[in-house]
Amino acid sequence: MRKLKQALCILMACTMLSSCATLFGGKVTEYQKTRPAAGEPQRELRIGAFIADLLIFWPSLAVDFATGAIYKPKAAASK
Incomplete structure (x- = not known):
């Protein structure tokens, strides 16, 4: 039982840190x-992070989507 825990x-820890x-x-x-x-446009994904999550440890995609970190930040309004 202890080894299972x-x-x-x-x-x-691997899921959270990967x-x-x-x-x-x-x-x-x-x-x-x-x-x-x-009616609003969808948020864009960070493609590099998405591919890295898929290749390294695919369950970590759930963490990135849950935190919103997988999406690109909003671009600053240009003048």
Whole structure:
């Protein structure tokens, strides 16, 4: 039973620490956290982080999507 608990803890740590966009994407903005309303354009994905998550440890995609870190931050308004 103790080995099972240790294995679960290690699996959870791997899942939480292997999310590329969460670790290397910088601060998550409110724009990334908020779902677009009906009629608004969809948020763009960070393709590099998406592919890295798929190749390294695909369950980490759930962490990146849950935190919103997988989405690109909103571009600054140009004048």
